[in-house]
Amino acid sequence: MGMRSVAVIGIGKTAFGAFPDRDLRSLAVEAGEKCLADAHVSPSEVEAFYLGNFAGPAFVDQNHIAPYVGSALGLTGVPCTRIEAACASSGAAFFQAVSAVGAGLYDLVLVSGVEKMTSRPTAKVAEILAGAGDCSGEVRVGATFPALFAMIARRHMYQYGTTREMLAAVAVKNHANGAKNPFAHMRKVITMEQALAGKPVSDPLTVFDCSLISDGAAAVMVAPLERAREFTGKPVKILGIAQTSDHVALDSKEDITTFRAVRLAAEKAYKMAGVTARDIEFAELHDCFTIAEIIATEDLEFVPKGEGGRYALEGRTCLKGERPVNPSGGLKSKGHPVGATGTGQICDVVAQLRGEAGELQVARHSIGLAQNLGGSGATAVVTILAAA
Amino acid sequence: MGMRSVAVIGIGKTAFGAFPDRDLRSLAVEAGEKCLADAHVSPSEVEAFYLGNFAGPAFVDQNHIAPYVGSALGLTGVPCTRIEAACASSGAAFFQAVSAVGAGLYDLVLVSGVEKMTSRPTAKVAEILAGAGDCSGEVRVGATFPALFAMIARRHMYQYGTTREMLAAVAVKNHANGAKNPFAHMRKVITMEQALAGKPVSDPLTVFDCSLISDGAAAVMVAPLERAREFTGKPVKILGIAQTSDHVALDSKEDITTFRAVRLAAEKAYKMAGVTARDIEFAELHDCFTIAEIIATEDLEFVPKGEGGRYALEGRTCLKGERPVNPSGGLKSKGHPVGATGTGQICDVVAQLRGEAGELQVARHSIGLAQNLGGSGATAVVTILAAA
Numbered sequence: 001m002g003m004r005s006v007a008v009i010g011i012g013k014t015a016f017g018a019f020p021d022r023d024l025r026s027l028a029v030e031a032g033e034k035c036l037a038d039a040h041v042s043p044s045e046v047e048a049f050y051l052g053n054f055a056g057p058a059f060v061d062q063n064h065i066a067p068y069v070g071s072a073l074g075l076t077g078v079p080c081t082r083i084e085a086a087c088a089s090s091g092a093a094f095f096q097a098v099s100a101v102g103a104g105l106y107d108l109v110l111v112s113g114v115e116k117m118t119s120r121p122t123a124k125v126a127e128i129l130a131g132a133g134d135c136s137g138e139v140r141v142g143a144t145f146p147a148l149f150a151m152i153a154r155r156h157m158y159q160y161g162t163t164r165e166m167l168a169a170v171a172v173k174n175h176a177n178g179a180k181n182p183f184a185h186m187r188k189v190i191t192m193e194q195a196l197a198g199k200p201v202s203d204p205l206t207v208f209d210c211s212l213i214s215d216g217a218a219a220v221m222v223a224p225l226e227r228a229r230e231f232t233g234k235p236v237k238i239l240g241i242a243q244t245s246d247h248v249a250l251d252s253k254e255d256i257t258t259f260r261a262v263r264l265a266a267e268k269a270y271k272m273a274g275v276t277a278r279d280i281e282f283a284e285l286h287d288c289f290t291i292a293e294i295i296a297t298e299d300l301e302f303v304p305k306g307e308g309g310r311y312a313l314e315g316r317t318c319l320k321g322e323r324p325v326n327p328s329g330g331l332k333s334k335g336h337p338v339g340a341t342g343t344g345q346i347c348d349v350v351a352q353l354r355g356e357a358g359e360l361q362v363a364r365h366s367i368g369l370a371q372n373l374g375g376s377g378a379t380a381v382v383t384i385l386a387a388a
Numbered sequence: 389m390g391m392r393s394v395a396v397i398g399i400g401k402t403a404f405g406a407f408p409d410r411d412l413r414s415l416a417v418e419a420g421e422k423c424l425a426d427a428h429v430s431p432s433e434v435e436a437f438y439l440g441n442f443a444g445p446a447f448v449d450q451n452h453i454a455p456y457v458g459s460a461l462g463l464t465g466v467p468c469t470r471i472e473a474a475c476a477s478s479g480a481a482f483f484q485a486v487s488a489v490g491a492g493l494y495d496l497v498l499v500s501g502v503e504k505m506t507s508r509p510t511a512k513v514a515e516i517l518a519g520a521g522d523c524s525g526e527v528r529v530g531a532t533f534p535a536l537f538a539m540i541a542r543r544h545m546y547q548y549g550t551t552r553e554m555l556a557a558v559a560v561k562n563h564a565n566g567a568k569n570p571f572a573h574m575r576k577v578i579t580m581e582q583a584l585a586g587k588p589v590s591d592p593l594t595v596f597d598c599s600l601i602s603d604g605a606a607a608v609m610v611a612p613l614e615r616a617r618e619f620t621g622k623p624v625k626i627l628g629i630a631q632t633s634d635h636v637a638l639d640s641k642e643d644i645t646t647f648r649a650v651r652l653a654a655e656k657a658y659k660m661a662g663v664t665a666r667d668i669e670f671a672e673l674h675d676c677f678t679i680a681e682i683i684a685t686e687d688l689e690f691v692p693k694g695e696g697g698r699y700a701l702e703g704r705t706c707l708k709g710e711r712p713v714n715p716s717g718g719l720k721s722k723g724h725p726v727g728a729t730g731t732g733q734i735c736d737v738v739a740q741l742r743g744e745a746g747e748l749q750v751a752r753h754s755i756g757l758a759q760n761l762g763g764s765g766a767t768a769v770v771t772i773l774a775a776a
Contacts, residue, residue: 003492023524025524049633054451055445055451057443057445057446057516057519058445058446060523061519061523061527062519062522062523062524063442063443063472063474063519063520064472064473064474064519064520064521064636064762064763064766064767065472066472066473066633066767067473067633067634067635067636067762067763067766067767068522068636068766070633071633071634071635071636071640071766075633076632076633076634076635076648076649077632077633077634077648077649077652078632078633079480079483079631079632079633080633080766080767081471081473081480081484081631082471082472082473083469083470083471083472084451084452084453084454084470084471084472085452085454085455085469085470086451086452092467092469095467096469096484099488099493100487100488100491102493103488103491103492103493104391104491105487105490105491128445131445131449131450131451131452132451132452133452134450134456135448135449135450136411136413136450139449243467243469244464244465244466244467245437245454245455245458245459245463245464245465245466245467245468246455246459246464246465247455247459247464248452248455248456248459252459260464260465261464261465264465374452374455375452375455378452378455378456378459379452379454379455379468
C-alpha cells in the first residue's frame, strides 16, 4: 500500500487513565503538541490531519472532532478528517495517513487518536461501546462486548482446551508490564491467584480479563522515509501495513475463535514487509479481553491455531520471554481509551524500536508489530515497523 | 491532489425523505447496490469503501458503520472506513476516495453517504446536530444551528444590505426545483409571499430558510479516468477537488459573513482544474440555510462579496437562469440527510453532466461544481466535475 517508503518521525502520548479535570480537546492537544515537538515539525508544515475517535458525540457531546482538535493545534486550511472504526479508529486513521504519504499525496501528516470515556457512568459506557456491535441483532438481544468475548472465549476453550489459567496468564503478564509503565492507567502487579479469583463479569471472563475504561490520546507523525532524517535521528520505517474488514455481527462469522480480518491483514502486511511471523521480535496486540490477545497470537501466526493459550501460560510472551507481547501492559493494564488505542500502540512500538522504552525495553528490538481490532473483529489493522 | 485523473463511473441514490419503515443499513445498501449496478462493478472488484456518516450512533444507536454497511454490500476483506465531518461527512469521504484513486492506491473505490434522522423527535435532532458546533462554547450557551446561521444572516444583512426577500428568493427557487425532483423530500412549490410569511425559527430565519430533516443515502463509484470506459459510456471527470478546515466555533472566526474554508477549497479546486468561477455552468451548493447558499455563491466567486443576495433575487441562479444553483432543489427542498448530502450532490451534478436530469436538466451542462459544508464552516469540500 503505497509507492514510496514511509517513516514515523515523531510520537506523543498522554498518560492513559481517569482524568476528571481533563476534556477531550486538551488530551488530544497535549498528545499532538508532544508529537509535533518530537518530530521537530511546526503546525504550519502539517499537510493533513487524521483523527481516530470512536464516540466523542456519545461520551462528551462533541462531533466534527477533527477540525475541533486540528484548529486547537494550529492546523487550519488543510484536510482535517475524523476516522471512526470502533476500537480500531486510530489504527485506521494511521492506515489512511501512511497510505496517503506512501502514495505521494502529502509529505507531513499528523495522525492522532483520542477518547474521553470516564465522563459517563460505567453502564452508559457499556451501552456506548455496544454501538460497535450490530445494534439490529446481537446488541438488541442484550449482548455487550464482555458477553460477546465471553462467547468467543468459551468456544475457544471448548475447541482448543484453553483454560482459565491461560487467560489469567495474559492478565498477570500485562499487569506486570503495565506496573512499570509510567503512562499506564493501572500500575498494579497481580498474582495468578488474584487473576483466577477475579469477580465474574461475563463467564468465563472476570474483571481481570477485561481492559480498562480510560481517557487518553496518542499522536504519530508520518513522513516519506527519504525525508525522515531531516526531522529525527531515530526514524522508524513502516515495513508493512494493512486494514481489512469483516461482518460486524458475531453470528455472521463462520468461526468465532479466529478473526478473519486479522488473518487477512496480517497476510497482506507480512507480504508487503517481506517478512514472516518468525521475524517479529515483539508486538503490541489488541487485548481488549485476555482471549483476544490469545487469538491474536494465533491469527498473526506467532503460534499454530489453538496454541495461543499455552503460549501465554508458558511465559514465552513475557517481557523477558522469546517474543514479548504487550510490553507496554496492553489495553488490560495500560488502558483502553478506545479511539487512542491504535496510535497508542504505534507510539509504544516506536519507543521500543528507538530503544527508549526504559524499564520495559525488550531485548531484541529491531522489528515490531502492532495489531488493532475494531469491535468483535469487523475492522483490523496490522502494522509492521522497524528501526530505519 | 492526485497524480492521475479520476472519474465517476457510477452513481446511486435513494429518495430523500422521512421513511419510518427503513433503517440506516437498508438505505445505504439500496444506494450502494444501485451504484454498483450503474457502474457495472461487482462487490468483489471494489478495493476500498469510504462511508460518510455524521451521527449514526446518536440517531440509530449504530457505530462502526463502514463495515456494518460494507459487509451487507458484500465488501469484506478490504478497508471499510467511516469518515465523519459533520454535514460534509460524505464530501470528505469522496475527497478521500478521489485522492486515493488519483494517487494510485486503488482503481475501484465505492464511496457512500447515509443518515437516518427521522427516528428521533425534532428537539433531539437539533441537539444531535449541535454536536457539529463547539460544545464547550457556543453550544453550551444554547446556540443551535438555526441560531448560528441566524447570526450569520443578520450580520450579512447589516454588512451588505441583504434582505429577507433575497433569502426568500433562494427558498422559492429551490422549492420550485425540488418540486420537479422525484427523489426530493418536499416536492412543493412555494410563493414569495408564503416564504416571507414563514413561521419564525430563529430571527431572521423562518421555517422556509431551513433545510429539512431527512433519511437517505447516496453512493458514487470512482475509478481512474483511463479505465472509465471499461465501465460506462458516460464517464465524468473530476477536474478539481479540495477539502479544507477552519475553526469550529463561530466566535473564533474573524468574519462570519464568509467561510474561509470554502474560499480556500475553491481556490485549490479551481487551480487544480485550471478553470475559474466564470467557467462553472451550474452548481449544487450547501444550502443548509438560505443564507448559506448566498454566501457560497460569494465564496466561490460566482459574484463579488456581498452581492449573493441580489444574485438570487434577480433570478440568475434559477433553473433557466444564467447559472443554475441547486437545480436538484438543494438541501432546502431535496432534503438534508446529513451524512448523505455530500455524495448526493455529486450524484446530482453527475446526472446533469450526463444529460440525465430529466425535467431539471440545465441548458449548459459540460462543467459543474459541488460544495459541501460541515457545521458552520469548519469543514469544506469543493469538487469540479466535467463530462469526459
